[in-house]
Amino acid sequence: MINFIWFAMMFVGLVVAAATGRIGAVSEAIFASAEQAVAVAFSMISVMTFWLGIMKIIEKSGLIHWVVKILRPLSVLLFPRLPQNHPAVHAILMNMSANLLGMGSAATPFGLKAMQELQNLNPHAESASDEMCTFLAVNTSSITLIPTTVIALRAASGSRNPTEIVGTTILATLVAWTTGILAERLLRNFSRAGRR
């Protein structure tokens, strides 16, 4: 699947560039993007290192159990088959809390830690587990209380009320969130793990 998607993106890009006379822009776009990708990975090192250190402290001190206790209804609802005291659930709940509170820099490290823990529980090492798909559905509709970037952007372009979109954003996110989770539950039976 991912092989086909990637091929299709590259193929369409190359063919359309040729057809619209933008072939000159192709090499430039490729190498600028590749450089950007490496820059993203490098900028992630600092953030990952810091937040994984903090995550270890939270786990060792037992603070994580308070987070788990508060958010347990959510994790039971979303991940009924995971043992609720597993490190995977810890990292998932920390990722959600970070997103919710607008701590964007912390969300990705917790999210990647969650994926590693979920992978330890995954019987098919090369194929995504149901729990991973649920977790990704939760993450791609980033649920947040404060869309800080958008508010800053609105303020910068002279809005009279930069935060008036907070309510509509939360509502739209909730719709996306619910749809994503329901879609995942429906679709998981059509793509059983380890079959393809």
Place this chain on the structure above:
Amino acid sequence: MLQNLLQTVAAWSIPLFLLLALVYAVYKKVDVFDTFVEGARDGFQTSITLIPYLVAMIVAIGLLRASGAIDLLVGFLEPLLTRFHIPGEILPLALMRPLSGSGALGITAEILNSYGPDSFIGRVASTMQGSTDTTFYILTVYFGSVGIRKIRHALAVGLIADFAAFAATLVICTLFFG
């Protein structure tokens, strides 16, 4: 009032959280420095593992953008949207949002500047920008970091959620601001 409150919450959440985490750990007699270093050790490796996945995906998206394929798709879909009374100006953002975070942010900034942040289109763009995340990027990074090759229905689910956010944004903004 609400604006101040939200900005205060945003500014304080990380410092307060760190304070709580550290004070509680010391209270529980955890060696905070040693524990931090122990956990932080994995940060480098995890980030470096991502490079090939990120290069593959970001190059493909960069190529799609530079080729004009997205403009073509917009031109093709716009008449359809107009028939349903949906402002076509929002379409480039809806198409870019799942692909590229920086690309979508650029389009949002452009919309806010040309139509004004307090116009209907400006509000729709703001809500759309805030209510979904960069699906392709998240899938690439999250699955890449653990070497998952068969992503099953994850992409379909992500795109369905993005579409739901798009539709919900239009309905909600019409109800609130229409």
